[in-house]
Amino acid sequence: MIVSLLLFAQKTDDDLLLDLSQTFLYDAFEKVDWSYGIGLERGLSGIGCAALLLYKKGLMTGDLAETLADLDKNIIKYSPRGIADKSVRSGLGGVVFYMEKRKETGTLSASFPSSFLEELYSAFTASEVETIRQMTLLQCLRKPAFERADYQGQSTCLSGGSAYYLLAESL
Amino acid sequence: MIRYFIFNNQSPAAAYGIGTYVAQLARCLDGMARVAPVFVDTQALVPEVSERRDEAGRMHIEVPMSLVEDYSFLSCVFYFVSRWIDENCSSADEIVFHFNYSQHAPLAYMLKERYFKAKIIYTVHYQLWSFVLRGDYARFKTLLSPASETNFTKEEEMLREELRASVEEERRMLLIANKAIALSRFTENVLVECYDTDASKVSVVPNVVHEEKEEDRLPLKSFQDEQKRYLLYVGRLDENKGIRQLLRAFRRIHERHPETHLIVVGEGDFSVMSETDGIWEAVTFTGRMAKESL
Numbered sequence: 001m002i003v004s005l006l007l008f009a010q011k012t013d014d015d016l017l018l019d020l021s022q023t024f025l026y027d028a029f030e031k032v033d034w035s036y037g038i039g040l041e042r043g044l045s046g047i048g049c050a051a052l053l054l055y056k057k058g059l060m061t062g063d064l065a066e067t068l069a070d071l072d073k074n075i076i077k078y079s080p081r082g083i084a085d086k087s088v089r090s091g092l093g094g095v096v097f098y099m100e101k102r103k104e105t106g107t108l109s110a111s112f113p114s115s116f117l118e119e120l121y122s123a124f125t126a127s128e129v130e131t132i133r134q135m136t137l138l139q140c141l142r143k144p145a146f147e148r149a150d151y152q153g154q155s156t157c158l159s160g161g162s163a164y165y166l167l168a169e170s171l
Numbered sequence: 172m173i174r175y176f177i178f179n180n181q182s183p184a185a186a187y188g189i190g191t192y193v194a195q196l197a198r199c200l201d202g203m204a205r206v207a208p209v210f211v212d213t214q215a216l217v218p219e220v221s222e223r224r225d226e227a228g229r230m231h232i233e234v235p236m237s238l239v240e241d242y243s244f245l246s247c248v249f250y251f252v253s254r255w256i257d258e259n260c261s262s263a264d265e266i267v268f269h270f271n272y273s274q275h276a277p278l279a280y281m282l283k284e285r286y287f288k289a290k291i292i293y294t295v296h297y298q299l300w301s302f303v304l305r306g307d308y309a310r311f312k313t314l315l316s317p318a319s320e321t322n323f324t325k326e327e328e329m330l331r332e333e334l335r336a337s338v339e340e341e342r343r344m345l346l347i348a349n350k351a352i353a354l355s356r357f358t359e360n361v362l363v364e365c366y367d368t369d370a371s372k373v374s375v376v377p378n379v380v381h382e383e384k385e386e387d388r389l390p391l392k393s394f395q396d397e398q399k400r401y402l403l404y405v406g407r408l409d410e411n412k413g414i415r416q417l418l419r420a421f422r423r424i425h426e427r428h429p430e431t432h433l434i435v436v437g438e439g440d441f442s443v444m445s446e447t448d449g450i451w452e453a454v455t456f457t458g459r460m461a462k463e464s465l
Binding site (some may be wrong): 016017020023027089152153 | 218219242246247249250253254334446
């Protein structure tokens with residue numbers, strides 16, 4: 001939701017909203033905890049992907065690996081072998097999606113031990129990894145069941161909520 | 172034009188004291204041609220931030236309910252108020268922010284940073300120590316005194332910590348305020364003595380209720396006995412309001428002046444009624460009354 005606000009603020013040149021969203025963003029990063037789960041929709045890999053997107057859009061600056069260090073450490077706490085859920089939204093697929101995006105930035109190997117990556121990728125066939133790699137962020141999210149104009153009283157989440165519409169408009 | 176922003180809270184509890192104060196303040200401002208009040212109502216029963224004009228034509232920015240009024244929430248309020256100002260005010264306008272809650276201090280700082288020429292007024296309606304110590308000012312001063320002067324128990328040390336933290340938090344609003352309004356001389360003294368507030372910054376403006384019509388002065392139908400002398404209490408039935416002390420005091424007054432009768436208007440903890448045992452006929456609890464009836 002915060003990412004959607006940031007991108008929307010950037011697109012609409014709303015400096016006030018940008019400041020507000022950045023306040024929320026730093027607050028959210030400070031509260032990152034391994035108990036969030038690892039999925040893309042509500043978990044750690046989702047936060048990581050959000051950060052990557054913000055870097056790409058110039059909304060976050062500085063050393064990427066350093067900024068994501070705490071988040072990455074929390075992801076490593078999970079043993080891929082112990083997770084049966086392979087979906088992108090809530091399971092290991094989300095971590096693969098995040099890893100593939102990190103590869104593009106050239107900061108993957110510095111943050112994740114090879115043993116973790118081997119264990120993670122061994123859970124997927126090469127074609128499954130390729131399918132995930134080619135997915136866009138929007139494809140990983142659920143489109144809301146309601147129309148944009150009917151947002152009142154609905155979820156504000158990025159997946160299945162009104163933040164989805166903001167993101168779709170701002171990307 | 173003076174754009175006068177009044178920060179209010181529409182929660183049911185706030186409808187009593189501070190809500191009444193804000194309503195009276197609104198009436199005062201209505202008669203001032205150069206002043207355009209804008210009410211920022213938090214905890215409003217609206218699905219999203221909205222603007223509306225009330226029946227008297229006053230502008231309200233309504234912010235929906237939130238379980239906590241934390242920094243994130245106040246940041247959102249700051250955003251919506253700032254947007255409103257940017258869209259509706261000119262650079263020639265003077266801006267005044269009038270706060271009524273000490274926990275809105277972070278919001279006051281955010282607004283002051285953006286609108287540095289704005290004036291900040293803060294009305295001190297309550298102080299935490301008064302709730303905790305039931306208004307025992309002497310004890311408050313003792314608990315705030317240096318540890319070397321008194322031997323405090325472990326429990327008292329914890330209480331001192333809590334009180335010092337509350338004083339610091341409330342001081343934040345007093346520090347940024349250009350003018351602090353105390354509702355009584357007593358509060359003014361507390362602000363100067365224990366909150367290190369500059370005395371010249373504090374004005375005492377007691378609470379008042381506007382009388383609309385001559386007939387408002389007529390007594391209520393049920394209380395027209397000319398042989399009696401009526402005393403009226405209006406407020407929540409809450410320990411913090413000193414309702415038990417009032418009932419005990421009234422018992423002593425009534426013993427010496429049997430013609431007195433106490434009318435207690437308000438809702439809350441009706442267990443306080445036990446304080447009137449033996450003088451039932453001299454005390455009337457009406458429950459909450461509509462403002463118009465009152």
